[in-house]
Amino acid sequence: MRTLHGRLYLLVILGGAVGVVGCKKGAPPPSETGAADTAAAAPAPAAPEAFAVSEVTLGKAIGTDKRVASPSTTFGPKDTIYASVATTGSAPSKTLTAKWTFQDGQTVKEGSETIAPTGPAVTEFHMAKPSGWPVGKYKVEISADGTPATTKEFEVKK
Amino acid sequence: MPDAKQPKADFSDVEGGSSSTAPAPSGRSYTVVKGDSLSKIAKHLYGDAQKWRKIYEANRDQIKNPDLIYPGQTFTIPDA
Numbered sequence: 001m002r003t004l005h006g007r008l009y010l011l012v013i014l015g016g017a018v019g020v021v022g023c024k025k026g027a028p029p030p031s032e033t034g035a036a037d038t039a040a041a042a043p044a045p046a047a048p049e050a051f052a053v054s055e056v057t058l059g060k061a062i063g064t065d066k067r068v069a070s071p072s073t074t075f076g077p078k079d080t081i082y083a084s085v086a087t088t089g090s091a092p093s094k095t096l097t098a099k100w101t102f103q104d105g106q107t108v109k110e111g112s113e114t115i116a117p118t119g120p121a122v123t124e125f126h127m128a129k130p131s132g133w134p135v136g137k138y139k140v141e142i143s144a145d146g147t148p149a150t151t152k153e154f155e156v157k158k
Numbered sequence: 159m160p161d162a163k164q165p166k167a168d169f170s171d172v173e174g175g176s177s178s179t180a181p182a183p184s185g186r187s188y189t190v191v192k193g194d195s196l197s198k199i200a201k202h203l204y205g206d207a208q209k210w211r212k213i214y215e216a217n218r219d220q221i222k223n224p225d226l227i228y229p230g231q232t233f234t235i236p237d238a
Contacts, residue, residue: 066179093183093236095215098176108169112218113176114183114234121180127172134167146215 051089051117053096053149056142058083066122073154077132083140083152085123092116095145098125103137176219186235188213190227204238212236 059068060079068084075081083098093116100108109127125140133156141151188199196210204212214224217233227233 066177087180093216095218095236096176096178097215097218100174102167102169104167106167106169109172109174110218111174111176112215113178114216114236115178115180116183117180121178123176123178123180125174125176127174129169129172131171136167 049089049119051087051091051094051144053085053142053144054088054120055086056083056140056150056152057086058140058152058154062124062126066124073152075133075154075156077129077135077156077158079133079156080126080128081133081154082124082126083142085125085142087115087117087121087123087144088119090118096123096125097143097146099141099143100127101139101141102134108138183234183236188233188235190229190231190233192229194227194229196221196224196227199233199235203235206238209238212238 057068057071059070059072059082060075061069062082062084063069066084067086068082081100085096085098087094087096093114095112095114097110097112099110102108111125111127113123113125115121115123135156135158137153137155139151139153142149186203188203190199196213197207200210200213201207210224213233213235214221216236220231220233221227
């Protein structure tokens, strides 16, 4: 009986398998289906997204992804100050500039980074002052190819 | 308003830098030689001396004064 049952099970399983194969046989091969689906579903190639500064975040440290780990707008005199600039879009060459100024209008530091982004990217600018930052209000202006994009204000407190 | 009597804050020892997740442009680079000026380099590379500002903007980290560049400096030359 066990053998008979075993054979019956085997027949049922084999029958099912043949059925599945039979069903598949009527359908095109997976590769063809995939190719046909892709060709049919793929929209016309989109124009490259225009380059833009999407966000500027300030903080005391950045990660390997150049993003500020803990955003802050208040710093201590001995802190290194980071500005993490997130951008979208692509460009063969864009120069991002960070101009840091003090409350009296003095330029504290100016730095630039020329990039050729092919999509979302993060560029960081940082500055430190070993002798300590004067207490007061500061701002950093981010521009792209000389065109101001955004300004962030922050403060140094004792 | 800051106190007018206060001495001007000194930022001469400020250090800074930058970096990006985006690649640098694959454009040309140019090493300054004696007698060069930004407009001369722009004329040589772009055929237009008026485009010196493009080189200046792309190398602001190295060029403090566009009238003062030094032999040995290597500049990124953005596409015209």
